[in-house]
Amino acid sequence: MIRVEKLVIHEFRGIRDLTLAPSGRNFAICGPNGTGKSGVVDAIEFALTGEISRLSGRGTGGLSVKAHGPHVDSRDKPGDAWVEATVFVPTLNTRATLRRTVKDAKSPIIKPGNPKVAAILREVATHPEFVLSRRELIKYVLSEPGKRSEEVQALLRLDELETIRGNLQKIANATDREVTTAERAQTAAGDQLMRALGIAKLTDQEVLTAVNARRNTLSLPAMERLEAASSIRDGLATGTDTSGQERQVSKAQATSDLQAARSAIAAVATDSFRDTIAACITSLEELEADPTIIDGASREALLRSAVELFDDAHCPVCDTDWEPDAFRLLVAEKRAKLRDAVSRRDAAEKQLEPISLCLDALAIALTTPARYGQLLVPQIDVTQIATTAALARVDAVTLRQLLPLADTIGCLTRRQHVLDGGALLIALEAAIGALPEPSEKDAARDFLTIGQEKLEVWRSATTRLQRLRTRATTARTVFDLFGASVTDALETIYKEVENRFIDLYRVVNKEDEGSFEAKLTPSLGKLGFDVDFYGRGFFPPGAYHSEGHQDGMGVCLYLALMDHLLGSGFTFAVLDDVLMSVDAGHRREVCRMLNTQFPHTQFILTTHDDIWLRHMSSEGLVASKDRVHFRKWDVAIGPTEWDDGDIWKEIEEDLGRGDVRATAALLRHYLEYFGQEACHRLRARVEFRADANFMLGDTLPNAVGALGALLKSGRAAATSWKQDQVLSAIQSREDEFAVARTASNVDQWQVNAAVHFNAWADLRREDFQPVVTAFRSLVGQFICDACEGVIYVSPERGPREELRCGCGVVHINLKTKPAG
Amino acid sequence: MSDDPASQTEPVAAKPVVVRVIETFVSSVAATEGYSEVAARLGDTLLKKGSRSEAALKAALFGSDEP
Secondary structure (H helix, E strand, O other): OOEEEEEEEEEEEOOOEEEEEOOOOOOOEEOOOOOOOHHHHHHHHHHHHHOOHHHHOOOOOOOOOHOOOOOOOOOOOOOOEEEEEEEEOOOOOEEEEEEEEOOOOOOOEEEOHHHHHHHHHHHHOOOHHHHEEEHHHHHHHHHHHHHHHHHHHOOHHHOHHHHHHHHHHHHHHHHHHHHHHHHHHHHHHHHHHHHHOOOOOOOOOHHHHHHHHHHHOOOOOOOOOOOOOOOOOOOOOOOOOOOHHHHHOOOHHHHHHHHHHHHHHOOOOOHHHHHHHHHHHHHHHHHHHHHHHHHHHHHHEEEEEEEEHHOOOOOOOOOEEEHHHHHHHHHHHHHHHHHHHHHHHHHHHHHHHHHHHHHHHHHHHHHHHHHEEEEHOOOOOOOOHHHHHHHHHHHHHHHHOOOOOOHHHHHHHHHHOOHHHHHHHHHHHHHHHOOOOHHHHHHHHHHHHHHHHHHHHHHHHHHHHHHHHHHHHHHHHHHHHHHHHHHHHHHHHHHHHHHHHHHHHHHHOHHOOOOOOOOEEEOOEEEEEEEEEEEOEEEEEHHHHHHHHHHHHHHHHHHHHHHHHHHHOEEEEEEOOHHHHHHHHHHHHHHHHHHHOOOOEEEEEOOOOHHHHHHHHOOOOOOOEEEEEEEEEEOEEEEEEEEEEEHHHHOOOOHHHHHHHHHHHHHHHHHHHHHHHHHHHHHOOOOOOOOOOHHHHHHHHHHHHHHHHHHHHHHHHHHOOOHHHHHHHEEEEEEEEHHHHHHHHHHHHHHHHHHHOOOHHHHHHHHHHHHHHHHHHHHHHOOOOOOOOOOOOEEEOOOOOEEEEEOOOOOEOOOOOOOH | OOHHHOOOOOOOOOHHHHHHHHHHHHHHHHHHOOOOHHHHHHHHHHHHHEEEEEEEHHHHHHHHOOO
């Protein structure tokens, strides 16, 4: 996706002002703990994502980017805290600058305003996993399988698949519910049609027999077939019957509807219905007795809504500022605790559903006869019927809502009383019964008219049901295919990750574990991880392997997963001190693995170990120019680099204040750093120390000796090639070097009390000034005046060929002319 | 890495996991008799547009068919 070319950090975390230029290449940040390395890592993460994972997640309650992202002295000025990253986008072959302030972390300023660049940077912002810290590393290796599965799935973005799966399931469930509702509607429409036609079974033959009998009465031709668009009224003229009451109310139809109403009333008066109600009341009273259950269910519903309404910045209830991941994690944990309450609520809802369905049917069955009241002469008061229908409808809704429980229980208690259907319908039945019998032809006409209406309703309901069934089949089929595809694909992917992991680990450990094997075993919600231990069997990584090997496994597994997560987009990663714990014997191999296996990925590496830094350099993982070496950190000024050119200024300032103690300490500290650096660059021989704890006397004299020997070799080479001008330049350099060497008294290091033994207490400013001048002059002998870089021997291994600097101004051949 | 980032070409490597899983899924839908149009719409929604929402998936499953 991107590579970072430049990073400018201002008033951010522990940094006041710092500019780094990784230039799109691997880059190392080295320094003791507490010198500001993590601040740079935070700045990179913040620039690219707007987040700082160190300030979010578990155990970081009360911390936030907005409050704690700025430098402590700018904590009230989040607008002053910003990070600017210049990035290169390989796929677009273009550069862009992205600047993000803590005040407005979600809205970076991107220049130029290229929509394609903006889209890629938005994508980068969704991948905070490009930063790997040691804390993150361990969770892939030593977690228990359930936790590892969560972590790996989170890294691989399988939550996206879960989102798709959840939505497909929602759609499939919703279409199933739509089918159920449509089936009820179609059944009701069929019942009404059968009642209207006076038939017991809804078949074409039964319908045609009933219809043709009436058509015959009206001298209409018989229908031979019942097709989708057939009208049983076909040929029937409108307005040919008598006008008035008989026309508005078909006695036969009204009688049939009243019978249906009585059936519905009877259905809610059975013993089994009352038993069902009694059982529901008992269950609900148990729920009511333990308020935590129903409170829990209500809270869960509220939390579910809260997540849906969360705008990635503020709590939707109290407007408190939240980091998005922290908010979602908190809500998810709370919801998990309420799972039992939700399950009890679901069971209650399921128990109530048959009662709701009966009440739905009652409401429909009473609504039709209630309409007859106004059509009859004189009108019949049907208020009670209409009210009963409305109440049944409301009760059905109340039961489906479940909460508040008191309302649901009250509703059920009311439904325990048998509905007095006789009293309710008696007046209407009497009025309908008193209607004059229609003529045979009018009755036939009413039959066909009402029958056609009911037939159309039934046809519409049937068509809708068929469409919904097709949709439900589609939704369920696709949902099932998704589940099967995910399972198959993940098995394949885990196998590939496993193979990639094995390959990477073998590159790092080829000398002692060249036949290493591992098994990633996915199962329901778990991801087993067992590794081969020297052919003795497969065991969890923590069982027998050393901590260093385990960390190596963590790095390899992370890289294998990132390869699969981002594919060709894995162009950038920050390894925050994770290589530190890798076995010392395997560090060079880790460097080689990163170089050879990830040639298109820019790594930003932090370490507090100078030796590690040199390994990175000598293995070609990080070029000498692509690193920064922090020496100290101060709350007022942030991190300070060793080689930033200000060290002598700082020493002079300390001395200018007469603070010999501080001057001597700083000078010694710098010379300790410089002595190691110079020995490394000049390939000086140094007495080996397994703990790599080199004192000043262990390195600086050796570096001085090495430079002297190299100049001597250069002089011999120039002589052999008869290069008089070069010879003269080297001799001049040797003369200067001899003066500086003598002045610093470095050859008699053991007696150089001024620096070595910190005998500053007895020294005055004017006593110490010559010491500073002498060592500044000595250090200057190792530095190119033009590029200000430390000179070095090339190549880093094998016969010494050249003493040179980065810019080429210092360029001394060390190879003498072959004899003859 | 080479010194000039601009000179580095992207490797042809595996696609992101989610994309690979979705491609497998869309292929299996396409291979199901009568589901070629659904597969085409799902591919467009999930792979080209990158939509994951319920509304987008519903539109992909049913096209313009409204119940």
